Amino acid sequence: MKKKLILFFFLIASISAPAQTFDFEEQYKYARILSSKNPDSSEIVLNKIIDSAQKRNLPEFLVKAYYLKSYNSYLRSDAEKSLDFADKALKISTQNNYSIGKALAYRMQGTQYAKLGLLKESSTSLHNALSEVKNNNTEEGHELKGMIYNSFLILLNKNQYKEKEFYSKSAIQEFRKLKNVSRRNELLISAYTNAGYNLSEVEKFKEAKYFFEKALSLVGENNHYLRSNILNDIGFSFSKQHKPDSAVVYYRKALTIVNQYGFNEKKIEVTKNLEEAYAELHDQPNTEKYKLENLKLKDSIAYNKAMAVNKTLSKKEESFDQQLNASHKTSKGLIIACLVLIMISGIAVFNTIRLRKKHKKAVAKIYRQGISPVTYEDDPQEISEDIKTKNTSTPAEIKISPEVEEHILNGLKIFEESLEFNNKNISRYNLSNTLNINTKYLSTVIKKHKKFNFNQYINHLRISYIVNQLKNDPQYRKYKINHLAEITGYSSHSAFSLEFKKITGLHPSVFIKNLDEIS
Template identity: 70%
Template sequence: MEKKITFFLFLLFSNFIFSQQFDFEGRYKYARLLSSKNPDSSEIVLNTIIDSAQRKNQPDYLAKAYYLKSFNSYLKSDAKGALDFAEKALKISTENNYAPGKALAYRMQGTQYAKLGLLKEASQSLNKGLSEIKNENTDEGHELKGMIYNSFLILLNQDEYQKKASYSKNAVREFQQIKNTPRRNELLVSAYTNLGYNLSEVKKFDEAQSFFVKALALVGNDNHYLKASILHDIGYSFSQQNKQDSAVSYYQKALKIVSQYGFTEKKIEITKNLETAYKQIGDLPNAQKYKLENLELKDSVVYNQKMAVNKTLSQKEENFDKQLIKSHSLSKGLIAACIILLVVLGAAIFNMLNLRKKHKKAVAQIYQEGITPVAYEDDPQEAEDQSGNSIPADIKISPETEELILTGLKAFEENFDFNKKNISRYNLSNALNVNTKYLSAVIKKHKNFNFNQYINYLRINYIVDKLKNESQYRKYKINHLAEITGYSSHSAFSLEFKKITGMHPSAFIKALEGIA
């Protein structure tokens, strides 16, 4: 609390001092420094820069401030914010012909596009950024070129080591030409840890270790983001060496830092690797813990990422439309193709609307009445016992045994044990201490299902109920819904969901949004 008060008083004092003569360069460097410590603190300083830059007509610093806002958003996994602020920086820089600002904006665009899986768009933006400052041999030019080379690494997979090594070495070369020693060392940290990570991917652990040592020697105690990145990459290196205990130790150190300072993007990566490392150790409770944490983190940012992707693609469509408007002539063949396309599109829209109407009606019925159980089907596997002998059609079961099985099935349903993975007639019958033929006979008599139908009906009914009554479930990916209900894959889940409800899960969720 005392630190927060001190920091607040410091900001007030700073605003008073700089109200007469605002030190844009000093404020920008300070905001950049805070980004690696705590992005939220950096935002406070950036807002003062933006306010003063607008009043004093300083477009260069206005563009740089929006770039840094974009970077802060990226660190917090706010994809939409990152692209929105990068777009503002690019617009201001373009209007004022400020090449470094355009390079910064393109670099941030490319980095965020890569994280969203838009690799073509990412490569285009990064190459545009390089072209803006290719002949800029100042400290700022070398810094920007090195940063963009580092960003290219996100586009490459593990098999493209030669390309990765080339970009990493180019980044080091550019950073080493920066005359400002503190800034040069700060940037070399990221380049060295990237080299260490890349070398670990190809099992060159001794070389990797030498670059990690260099990175640790240069990183300051206050540069929390870079320190977390180094610790994570060292953990990854140990993981590649099958030294999972050491990997976990470094991952946990990195996780502590990113959790404290809100670096969500890095936290997603660390929790995923912790899950993998704990699995390798055989610590399944911790593996499950970090798997769930990773899923929750991804779910918390997935809507934002979807909006960012949609906006990017919409902008591309708008640009395409503008190019069409500027065109002076169209061939007859193109016009005919457009008419045909419109007819096909109209038919597709008509069919889609009809399908949506049917879906909406079906979902409304399910919402009011619940899902309709499927008719009983004979299961060939249930027609034989474990020895391969056929089971008589009429099995005589004592009332006590029948009651015991029904009581067990009631507990099985109430505890949602049907959502466990790999549930089978054999392990359920063992749990109820009865044989499989008795279990199948009771399920057939009282539930009117074979065993597989019974499990699938309980699972789909469970998830339908969750989708109806708990809106957050509608935001989950299909593979996450499949995992919740114990299916081995999203395709198996989708197949059973459609078989029971008559539609794909995504269509059901979409129709449900219009009802509840």
């Protein structure tokens, strides 16, 4: 009897042992390392962390796992899932007042918004992330602050070198404070690579080479994502030096890695760079090859959300059919189901017809009268820049002489007539430089005479331009949405579509379809 009791307790102990010895910190570190090597393997570990964290009510590790899932989805260019996991992490962090978790979630939101072209939303999220850890001087705090500074670089264009330099150096400073040598070196790889890229943009190639060499000396053979990043940016540096042959060598090395491990977000950038490098070499076949590959990849990523929705609906429809067949034995249930189905179909048909009429009416109005201006909104980024410059809590009222005001208005007239607003790199900063004025004067005149903030002004000009082209030139209606986006200077299909719908109330494809019917 005594032996049986001992055996019984031994079995109980052996069953409970795995739960007690599950090392969340080590498992999370392992999943994080796998993200840069193979996101699919990382997902397996993360699912185990989520399951165990839910059972043991450990919200901190649940948040970190969802954050890393968001990052893995970002690497695959699955924007919908990336934002969904970031939202889950933010919700749990808010409920548990977990600042690190909120900063992680906001940082991932900001990074993904920037890739979608939602720069205002991205800036807000990244500033929220920084405010959560601004005074946190722990290992985790320094690490996260450095990562957030790195993310701010996505918002800046090549003319904002001083801002880029500030964020690059700030990231490096934060990472150098880490005592964990392996983690410090891992994070410094990205920071050094960013510094090399930024220096290449302003043609400081010797300094750039120094940072690239430091990054390469730290990256391991198995850190596939960071290695592809470095190789791509070295290729960019050679391209800026007008050495397309060398650029192609490094771009192709990067492409081999991203193809093997499914880093679609990076693949978009690499294929675009290859297209430009081969164009400089006058290699038409390869130029066309990578241009087509880049466009296909952009299209597939732009539509992945719609495909996911269609897949979900198909599964629901299949499930409904199975339930309907199972209930076939009960005539009463079948009749009720049929009546409900007829009712839903009728409502759907009615709503479809009503929606088509509404769309047609809206397009007809725009066709006759043009698009209506949106209501002026303060741009938080402009306000924060003004406050930073002034060193005060609120920006002071700006007074402009009539002569300067007239000069700015004439400059804006030339800017509009020359269609410079469709330039992909246009910003408040470089337009101010062109007009030889400061940014505050420019914003003030635009607000007074155009009734817009700067971003609204540019977006309204772009959408008005493309609407007029669609109205007056039927050839434009045959173009793909991503081509219309490129024409008007937007960074992506989704960014163009979101802004088009915000201003006109309609998705571009809906507008074009109805325009064909009324013109």
